[in-house]
Amino acid sequence: MIVPNVLAPNVMGGVVGSFYLSEHTAEGDVHVIRIGGYVDFDVAPQLKKRVVQRIEAGEQSLVIDLSDAGFIDSTAIGVLVGALKRLRESGGALAVVCDNDNVRGIFEVVGLESVIPLHRTREDALAALPAPVA
Amino acid sequence: MTPCPVMVRCRVQASASELHRVRRCVDDAAAAFGFGSTERYEFVFAVNEAVTNAIRHGQPFSDGTIGVWIEADEDTLICSVSDGGQFEAGAEDRDAWAEGGRGLAAMAQVMDEIELCTSSNGTTIRLHKRRSEATEPDD
Numbered sequence: 001m002i003v004p005n006v007l008a009p010n011v012m013g014g015v016v017g018s019f020y021l022s023e024h025t026a027e028g029d030v031h032v033i034r035i036g037g038y039v040d041f042d043v044a045p046q047l048k049k050r051v052v053q054r055i056e057a058g059e060q061s062l063v064i065d066l067s068d069a070g071f072i073d074s075t076a077i078g079v080l081v082g083a084l085k086r087l088r089e090s091g092g093a094l095a096v097v098c099d100n101d102n103v104r105g106i107f108e109v110v111g112l113e114s115v116i117p118l119h120r121t122r123e124d125a126l127a128a129l130p131a132p133v134a
Numbered sequence: 135m136t137p138c139p140v141m142v143r144c145r146v147q148a149s150a151s152e153l154h155r156v157r158r159c160v161d162d163a164a165a166a167f168g169f170g171s172t173e174r175y176e177f178v179f180a181v182n183e184a185v186t187n188a189i190r191h192g193q194p195f196s197d198g199t200i201g202v203w204i205e206a207d208e209d210t211l212i213c214s215v216s217d218g219g220q221f222e223a224g225a226e227d228r229d230a231w232a233e234g235g236r237g238l239a240a241m242a243q244v245m246d247e248i249e250l251c252t253s254s255n256g257t258t259i260r261l262h263k264r265r266s267e268a269t270e271p272d273d
Contacts, residue, residue, distance in 0.1 A: 042150035
C-alpha cells in the first residue's frame with residue numbers, strides 16, 4: 001500500500017507536502033510571488049486566488065518565482081497562462097523565475113516554453129519586464 | 135507466460151490532497167525499477183497528470199477511491215490509473231492561451247505508449263515507459 005507522508009528528500013528535488021507561497025515587492029515596485037514545494041492540482045486554487053487578487057488590485061506586472069519549486073503540473077501551469085493572458089490584456093507582463101531543469105522541462109512538455117517567459121534568475125526576470133506606466 | 139511483477143497496487147481517495155502520496159509512492163517504484171533521475175521525474179509527472187485527470191474528470195469507485203497499479207514488464211514500467219467513470223474522448227484545446235486541456239498530450243510526450251481502456255466498469259489509462267539502456271540507476 002502507499003507509503004506514509006514523511007518529509008524526506010526524493011527525486012523531485014524538494015520535500016513532500018512542502019508547498020508554500022510568499023509575496024513581497026522587489027525593485028521597481030514589481031510584485032513577486034514566490035512558490036516553493038510541489039505546485040499541483042491540490043494547491044493550484046491557492047495560487048490562482050493569490051494571482052487574481054494581485055491583478056485585481058492593479059498590479060501591471062508580476063514575477064512568479066519558482067526557485068524553490070520541485071514540481072509543477074499542467075494545472076498550475078494553466079494558472080500561470082491565465083495570469084499572463086489577463087496581464088497582457090491590460091498592458092502588463094508576467095515573468096517566471098525557474099532554474100530547475102526538471103521543472104523547466106515540464107513547461108516544454110506541456111508546450112508552453114515559448115508562451116511563458118522563463119528566466120534563470122530573479123534579476124533576469126525583473127529586467128525582462130516592461131517599465132511601469134506612470 | 136511469466137506474470138509481470140506487481141510493484142504497487144493501491145487505492146487512493148479521489149482527492150487532490152492525496153496527490154503527494156501518489157507521487158511519493160510512484161517515485162519509489164520508479165527508483166526501484168532502475169529509472170534514471172530524468173526518467174523517474176517524467177514517470178511521476180505523467181502519473182500525477184493521470185491521477186489528476188481521474189480526480190477532476192472521472193468518477194471514483196463506490197468506495198470513493200481510484201486505483202493505481204504499477205507493474206514491471208521486462209524493460210518497461212507500466213502504471214494503470216483506474217476510475218469508475220466513462221471517459222469520453224474530446225479534442226484537447228490547442229489554444230496556446232487555454233488554461234487547461236494539456237494533460238493527455240503532456241503524458242504522451244514523456245511516455246512511450248498510452249492505452250485508454252473503457253468498459254462498463256470504468257476507465258483505465260495505462261502509461262508505459264521503457265528504461266533507457268544507458269540509464270544508470272540512482273542509488
